[in-house]
Every structure is written in structure tokens, then in C-alpha cells.
Amino acid sequence: MNEIKREAPILEVRGLSHVYSAGTPFEQKALDDVSLSVRRGEFIAIIGHTGSGKSTLIQHLNGLLRPTAGQVLFHGKDIFSKSADLRGVRFRIGLLFQYPEYQLFEETVGQDIAFGPANMGLGNHEITRRVADALEAVGLPQSIAEKSPFELSGGQKRRVALAGVLAMQPEILVLDEPTAGLDPAGREEMFDLIRGLHDRRGTTVILVTHSMEDAARVASRLVVMRAGRIFLTGAPSEVFAQADALERSGLTVPQVTKILLELRRRGIPVDTGCYTVEQAVQKLLACRKEVRGC
Amino acid sequence: MLKDITLGQYFPGNTLMHRIDPRTKILLVMAIIVALFVCSSAPAYLVLAVYIFGLIAVSKLSLRMVLRGLKPLLVIIVFTGVLNLFLTPGDDILWRAGFVSITMAGVQKAALIVARLVLLIAGASLLTYTTSPIQLTDGLERLLSPLKKLHLPIHELAMMMSLALRFIPTLVEETDKIMSAQRARGADFDSGNLLHRAKALIPILVPLFVSAFRRADELATAMECRLYRGDTGRTRLRQLKFGRDDAVCAAAAVLFLGGAIVLQVLV
Numbered sequence: 001m002n003e004i005k006r007e008a009p010i011l012e013v014r015g016l017s018h019v020y021s022a023g024t025p026f027e028q029k030a031l032d033d034v035s036l037s038v039r040r041g042e043f044i045a046i047i048g049h050t051g052s053g054k055s056t057l058i059q060h061l062n063g064l065l066r067p068t069a070g071q072v073l074f075h076g077k078d079i080f081s082k083s084a085d086l087r088g089v090r091f092r093i094g095l096l097f098q099y100p101e102y103q104l105f106e107e108t109v110g111q112d113i114a115f116g117p118a119n120m121g122l123g124n125h126e127i128t129r130r131v132a133d134a135l136e137a138v139g140l141p142q143s144i145a146e147k148s149p150f151e152l153s154g155g156q157k158r159r160v161a162l163a164g165v166l167a168m169q170p171e172i173l174v175l176d177e178p179t180a181g182l183d184p185a186g187r188e189e190m191f192d193l194i195r196g197l198h199d200r201r202g203t204t205v206i207l208v209t210h211s212m213e214d215a216a217r218v219a220s221r222l223v224v225m226r227a228g229r230i231f232l233t234g235a236p237s238e239v240f241a242q243a244d245a246l247e248r249s250g251l252t253v254p255q256v257t258k259i260l261l262e263l264r265r266r267g268i269p270v271d272t273g274c275y276t277v278e279q280a281v282q283k284l285l286a287c288r289k290e291v292r293g294c
Numbered sequence: 295m296l297k298d299i300t301l302g303q304y305f306p307g308n309t310l311m312h313r314i315d316p317r318t319k320i321l322l323v324m325a326i327i328v329a330l331f332v333c334s335s336a337p338a339y340l341v342l343a344v345y346i347f348g349l350i351a352v353s354k355l356s357l358r359m360v361l362r363g364l365k366p367l368l369v370i371i372v373f374t375g376v377l378n379l380f381l382t383p384g385d386d387i388l389w390r391a392g393f394v395s396i397t398m399a400g401v402q403k404a405a406l407i408v409a410r411l412v413l414l415i416a417g418a419s420l421l422t423y424t425t426s427p428i429q430l431t432d433g434l435e436r437l438l439s440p441l442k443k444l445h446l447p448i449h450e451l452a453m454m455m456s457l458a459l460r461f462i463p464t465l466v467e468e469t470d471k472i473m474s475a476q477r478a479r480g481a482d483f484d485s486g487n488l489l490h491r492a493k494a495l496i497p498i499l500v501p502l503f504v505s506a507f508r509r510a511d512e513l514a515t516a517m518e519c520r521l522y523r524g525d526t527g528r529t530r531l532r533q534l535k536f537g538r539d540d541a542v543c544a545a546a547a548v549l550f551l552g553g554a555i556v557l558q559v560l561v
Contacts, residue, residue: 165478
């Protein structure tokens with residue numbers, strides 16, 4: 001009983017559907033009966049092609065979009081019910097959009113990060129503390145707070161935008177393609193940062209990406225979307241074990257997985273349910289042992 | 295949401311109204327506007343209404359969509375209607391309370407103004423609903439090209455217009471995105487007094503301007519890279535040609551608009 005209670009989902013999506021521009025020739029069904037539950041402390045990656053509905057889905061999680069049908073439950077309460085405080089929910093489920101550096105508007109970095117906490121109605125003292133804390137969390141020096149956001153480099157701007165969301169100290173962090181347009185080093189840093197937030201602060205993270213490789217590297221659970229529906233879900237190894245289905249639906253699997261798949265196709269009985277080079281080496285060695293053993 | 299504004303949007307299709315030359319459509323809409331201002335009697339308006347709604351039916355536009363295009367202008371329509379209703383002086387008083395009164399002339403004038411505005415918007419939206427922005431500016435450029443002889447920069451103006459039209463949906467989308475992003479940080483655009491609401495726009499306007507300037511800069515570079523240098527020696531992918539469809543439309547326009555004006559003058 002205790003076990004079940006601890007495992008109760010922090011966020012739950014039930015039968016969610018969304019239709020854009022209903023009643024015009026541009027009508028488009030973006031989400032079709034999507035259900036998903038997120039447990040506290042999970043690190044979920046939502047993967048899918050452009051137009052698979054992933055961005056639409058995450059905008060429902062904090063009530064920016066209203067569903068055509070279905071519910072979003074946060075701590076068991078429907079966030080769209082009349083008694084619910086939608087703005088309050090937005091402070092607790094932090095959403096960072098794609099290319100968030102384009103939302104910066106304040107004169108100084110510090111003021112911009114303070115926008116969220118100020119909207120929460122926090123006192124000056126607490127706001128100052130949170131700004132400093134958020135800057136530290138994203139690995140930027142405190143001195144940057146006095147600068148104009150428009151003087152910073154692209155990567156720094158993105159960190160400032162992330163700090164703006166972190167300053168609200170959300171229980172769940174939802175990130176839409178946080179590494180889009182960054183160079184490999186910048187991507188690596190951003191992933192380290194997000195992983196650090198998840199591991200050290202226990203923040204529940206929902207990451208949207210179209211890269212299988214990135215998703216497999218950081219997430220504990222993958223949700224693959226296609227044409228507005230959840231197509232596959234499970235631990236990375238479970239999902240990639242179905243690499244054929246993924247490939248057929250036009251999603252790319254990690255390159256190592258691809259190599260293993262091709263080996264299998266040529267008659268080598270290797271286990272294809274892995275996605276990093278290290279794992280692949282292990283599987284190949286195990287496979288060699290097995291083949292020699294026979 | 296901003297996306298739901300349908301006024302001035304293009305809805306692709308392949309009907310008679312979609313196929314005819316944009317120049318014909320521009321002239322047609324101008325003729326409709328002139329006819330609406332020339333006419334003021336009920337029978338003439340009936341003919342015009344039948345004609346305009348007939349054209350809407352021919353273009354296979356849903357009536358609901360056209361009416362939704364009226365929504366942003368509803369305030370103006372109601373406001374002018376009410377003002378005319380109460381403030382038109384006349385002898386034939388129908389109803390009086392204190393210093394306001396409704397006269398027969400007021401009722402007629404209010405009905406005329408409302409009908410005129412609704413038909414004007416319906417007629418004008420017919421043009422934008424069935425013509426892509428590119429066709430529209432092509433048509434305008436060709437129609438205005440005689441003015442080039444007076445050294446007016448017609449091509450440049452048309453180019454600016456098509457760029458502006460091209461970027462409206464982009465900017466709307468961008469605004470939507472920025473609003474969502476600031477909402478996610480708890481911004482509140484819908485409550486508070488006027489000053490509060492005006493202040494709440496700053497987090498939208500600053501990023502919007504920054505990105506609009508960035509976009510303009512990038513576009514200018516891209517045009518330079520493709521050696522754009524204005525009108526001289528420029529050829530066109532789409533050649534405009536008048537055809538049989540245009541003749542049919544012109545004949546119908548003469549029949550209905552002419553008919554309405556004749557009715558106005560005779561009756």
C-alpha cells in the first residue's frame with residue numbers, strides 16, 4: 001500500500017487530444033488520445049519528428065494550450081478545472097521553449113531572471129537569493145547579472161533563459177529542444193547541466209528532442225511520438241530493441257544500434273537493444289563468446 | 295488566440311474566383327466598393343448583397359469564416375450603428391426618452407451603415423481570401439505600372455508590400471510563441487487595469503522588435519546574395535493573362551453592379 005502511494009504519478013495525461021484551427025480549412029489534429037504518466041524524479045525524453053505533436057503535448061502540461069478532449073492531472077488534480085489555479089501550476093511546472101534566448105527582454109540579466117519569481121509575488125530578498133541561486137545552477141558568474149542580455153553570446157543567453165525558469169524552482173522542468181542550434185561542446189555542457197539538475201536537485205525532467213542519441217544518453221524513459229500519438233514507450237534499451245519498427249516509421253536509431261542491426265541482418269546473433277558505444281562493445285564481445293562457444 | 299484572426303488571410307482553392315486574374319479581382323472589389331457607396335436604397339442593396347454573397351458561395355468560402363472575419367470590426371460596426379440610430383434628427387419620431395430619440399430616418403440610416411460596413415468587409419475579404427499575397431501584389435504592380443513613367447517606384451512599393459504581407463503570419467506566430475514563453479514564466483496579459491496591461495506588453499514587444507530587426511537584416515542579406523536589384527531587367531515566373539473566366543466575371547459584375555446602380559437611380 002505504502003509502495004503504491006509513493007509511486008503515485010506527479011503528472012498524468014489522460015486521453016489528450018488537440019485540434020488546431022478547428023472549423024477552418026487549416027484544421028489539423030495535432031494530438032490524438034495521448035496518455036502518459038510521469039513519476040517524481042523521472043527523466044523522460046519525448047522523441048518524434050517535426051509535427052509529431054511533441055511541442056503541442058508539452059504546452060498542455062502547464063496549461064498554455066487547452067485540450068480539445070482529455071485531462072492533465074498535476075498531483076492528481078485537473079489543471080483545467082475551474083477551481084484550479086493555472087498560473088500557480090505554471091510556477092511549479094517550468095517550461096523552457098525552443099530557442100529561449102529570443103524571449104529575453106529586460107535591461108539586465110538579473111532583472112530578466114527575476115521576471116518569474118516577481119510574477120510569483122515573492123519578496124525582494126527572496127528574489128535576489130533565487131536569481132543568484134539560478135545563475136549558479138546554470139554555471140554563470142554572478143557578475144553577469146548586471147549585464148544586458150543582448151551583450152551575451154548565444155550559449156550564455158540560453159543559460160540565462162534556463163535560469164529564468166529555474167528561478168521559479170519548479171518541481172517539473174519541461175525543456176523543448178534545449179540544445180537546438182548549439183555546437184557539440186555547447187550541447188554537451190547543456191546536457192551535463194540538465195543531468196546535474198536532475199541528479200542533484202531531484203527535479204523531474206521532461207526533455208523534448210528529435211535526436212535518439214541524445215535522448216538515450218540522458219533519459220531513463222523514452223516516449224516516441226508519431227502523428228500525434230504515442231508510438232512506443234519504455235526504457236531506452238526496450239525502445240531500441242524495436243529498432244525495426246522505429247526505422248520503418250522513419251525515426252533514426254543511434255548509429256551504433258544501426259551497426260548492430262545490420263550485423264544481425266547478416267546473420268550475426270548480436271543483441272541489438274543498446275545505444276552507446278561501450279554497451280555495443282560489451283554485446284559484441286558477449287556475442288563473440290557465444291558464437292565461439294558453439 | 296491571435297491565430298484565429300481570419301480577416302485578410304488566404305484560403306487556397308481552385309474555384310472560378312481563385313482562378314481569375316488578380317487584376318480582375320482588384321478591379322472587381324474596387325467596383326463593389328464604389329457601388330456600395332453610390333447606392334443607398336433598399337432594393338439596390340438587396341441586389342448588391344445577393345451579388346457579394348453569391349460570389350462568396352462561388353468561391354466555396356464558408357459563410358461562418360467570412361462572418362468570423364467581421365469579429366475584429368464588430369465594435370466599430372455596432373458603435374456606428376448605434377450612434378446613427380440615436381443621433382439622426384428627423385420628424386418621424388418612433389421612441390423618445392429624455393434627450394435621446396429614435397427616428398424613422400435614424401433606423402434607416404443605421405441599417406444602411408451597418409449593411410454597408412458588413413458588405414464592404416465581406417467584399418474586401420473576398421479578395422484576400424481567394425488571392426495569395428504574391429498574386430495580389432503582382433496584380434497591383436501591373437495595375438499601377440503606368441505610373442512608373444512618372445518615376446514612381448512602383449516595383450519597390452509592391453515588393454515592400456509583398457514582404458510585409460509575407461511576414462504577417464510569421465510575426466503572428468512569433469508573437470504567439472513569445473506570449474506563451476512569458477506566460478510560462480507567469481506573465482499575465484488578461485487582468486489588471488489599462489496601465490498594468492500596457493506594462494505587461496513590454497515582455498512581448500521587446501523580443502518581437504529584436505527578432506523583427508534580425509529577420510529584416512537576414513532577409514536583406516539573402517536578397518543581396520541572390521543579386522536582387524529592383525525592377526530593371528527582371529522577368530517573371532508567373533505571367534498574368536486575362537482569359538475567359540475573367541470575361542465571365544466582368545460580365546456578371548456589370549450586370550449586378552450596373553443593375554444596382556440603375557435601381558438606385560430609377561427607384
